[in-house]
Amino acid sequence: MGRNTRKRRTPLATKVVAGAAALAVGGGGLVWANFYASAHEENPRHDRTRSAGAQIATIQCPDVGQNLRNVPKGARAGVDQELAKLDKQITEAYARLASTRRDQAGDAGFVQNAILGPLKSKRTAALDRIGINIRRVGGSAPDGLDRFAECKGMVADQPNGGDGGNGQDGQDGQNNGGQDNGQDQGQNQGDNGNGAAGPFADDFVDINDVQPNSRDLENGLAANGEDGSTGSFTTDCGVNENNLFNSDNLIVAPGVDNGAHHTHDYVGNQDNDAFSSDEDLAGAETSCQNQGDKSTYYWPVLRLQDGTQEFDAGDLGGGAEGNVGKILKAAQAEIKFVGNKRSDVVAMPRFLRIITGDAKAFTNGVANANSSFSCTGFEDRQVTDKYVLCPEGSQVVRTSNFQSCWDGQNIDSANHRDHVAFVQQDGSCPNGFQAIPQLQVRLVYDVPTPTVENGQVRNPYAVDGFPEQLHKPITDHNDFINVMDDDLMNEVVDCINSGEDCQ
Structure with a gap:
């Protein structure tokens, strides 16, 4: 199956996501978390794998784009670029979350300190640039944009009940990083090419x-x-x-x-x-x-x-x-x-x-x-x-x-x-x-x-x-x-x- 011809396509080598070196491509796709595939191995890694399964499954961030209502037309191109950077930052953070499960199992503060904390800093900078783009064309940036900077860890149960993406109903990665809440987060699931x-x-x-x-x-x-x-x-x-x-x-x-x-x-x-x-x-x-x-x-x-x-x-x-x-x-x-x-x-x-x-x-x-x-x-x-x-x-x-x-x-x-x-x-x-x-x-x-x-x-x-x-x-x-x-x-x-x- 072919792909379409792209205009001004950036070479793949110049845009590899941060942390991608920790991920492996093979067997049909990205192996996000190999420990899921080995959950039933009869060896000392078994207990550690089960512990990893109780960790947060993904990252929940406020959807900034859906909360921006009054962006002047002259600022929208710049704002859209920054919103795309926010998406890329989440993708990179999730890649790191998925490739560091064993580190997380041994350190209850790992997710907050190594993933969510740095992500908040990057998002804060992007949100600042959104405000700059709006003010540059004479608009008024929404008050308190920085309230959208913090992300949380989320367990993979049911979709968030509907706070509009503000992250209030998700599980806090600081408090749930190593706790067993009784939910099976995938340790008994088969690996269909992309693991977790x-x-x-x-x-x-x-x-x-x-x-x-x-x-x-x-x-x-x-x-x-x-x-x-x-x-x-x-x-x-x-x-x-x-x-x-x-x-x-x-x-x-x-x-x-x-x-x-x-x-x-x-x-x-x-x-x-x-x-x-x-x-x-x-x-x-x-x-x-x-x-x-x-x-x-x-x-x-x-x-x-x-x-x-x-x-x-x-x-x-x-x-x-x-x-x-x-x-x-x-x-x-x-x-x-x-x-x-x-x-x-x-x-x-x-x-x-x-x-x-x-x-x-x-x-x-x-x-x-x-x-x-x-x-x-x-x-x-x-x-x-x-x-x-x-x-x-x-x-x-x-x-x-x-x-x-x-x-x-x-x-x-x-x-x-x-x-x-x-x-x-x-x-x-x-x-x-x-x-x-x-x-x-x-x-x-x-x-x-x-x-x-x-x-x-x-x-x-x-x-x-x-x-x-x-x-x-x-x-x-x-x-x-x-x-x-x-x-x-x-x-x-x-x-x-x-x-x-x-x-």
Whole structure:
């Protein structure tokens, strides 16, 4: 499988993360913590390994980007660069956490002194630079930015209950570094190529055990219904036959190589990387059958952790950051725009950016979690915090229903969320927002069903993610930039408002 051609790509050798020398690439990917694989060895290391398993599993930091609401446009490029540095710092700290387990087992203060303390210092400096960027263009930096500097250790139980990423509900690494709280943090898990980076057996559920209509998140409600604007518009953009992959994120980290720290699948626009301008997007080729649709549709790849050495096995964003195994292309990628239950929809502005879901939901909490998993033949059963085990003859389905209310003014916002909103329970938009066509993405995959036995999972599948998110299904997400020409967007709106189903 090939990779796309990248613009101004920095050589890998110049951007190796700090601490990477302590990590080993082999056997299909990054061996984050070899002690997990040796948990049952009958030798003196056994007890020490079990002790290590009780240690914190990952690092929880306040999500600064989601807390920045009033960043002047002139400062956003500089602020986005600093936010990307914060992500890189967490990735590096997690790599050190995962490669020093035996040191942690012998020193209860190791995590705080050697990992979390230095990380706080680096984050403080980056937060200071964010303030400088804002003040440089005449803005007022938020008070108390330094309150976002401190990170904590977190045990890998359930996603943080929803403090918005401020780290108040996570476990404190100072107090839990060597305590046995009765939770199995992976010492009995098999190593599927990336050791402690997951996923684990508890991340999977048999679709037959999911109750119909039980999805309890309000995000991602289907906006269309029997009243209002009932039509639809379907665009066929393929399943990434052109092998367009990279680990950038043009929306969140423009101008930053490897800003996502995981690999994305792209359909639609064929000029997608961190350095693409709106003019680049407008002038690019498209994989969509309707050539008026040059929109960018992208999502984290789904991988089967079967030991396959993919094209990015040694790269940042790929195997060097725990994203290992065979990339699974969707067998179907259904992209549809639908209407609103209460009203007509208005045209989306060109270059409108929307992110749905949260790539950091495991440490941030579920406030922005959205995408869900199901199986063909069982799609009345949707689950956001588990991967699904489908019966023979059934395929895995990933579904994302995007925000479908727009503030009427902005194509983006400082935290990349405030300019759009989900419909309310009655189907209407919040005050001051207008209904726009709702993007619905349904991805269908032929995935060999993993084997789950005795608390272990073999050959699991998982979405790519930030290393410290442990490949949790709750972190699935989807991204969109509207690059339809005006004629096509007007056609989409007319079809939806007139109740027609068009393509």
